[in-house]
Amino acid sequence: MKQWEYEQLQSELTKKIQNNPYGRTANFKREDGYKEGILAAKSILHNFYKWKGGTEE
Structure with a gap:
């Protein structure tokens, strides 16, 4: 997994917390x-x- 992929996934998950449908x-x-x-x-x-x-493959 490339670093940018990891960071993008983390960012998307953070957005999910902020847009909690149960909030x-x-x-x-x-x-x-x-x-x-x-x-x-x-x-x-x-x-x-x-x-x-954090491989770059």
Whole structure:
């Protein structure tokens, strides 16, 4: 994975947190769960990128 790909994916996931569809419904459990799920995905992506060494292939 190239660095720009990693950064783009992280950016897109950050936008997902900011545009949380449950933020407008006042359903705080779903809002928090959605955010936690996106943060988990960002963490997994980060660990994968570090494991692969940020290759330029």
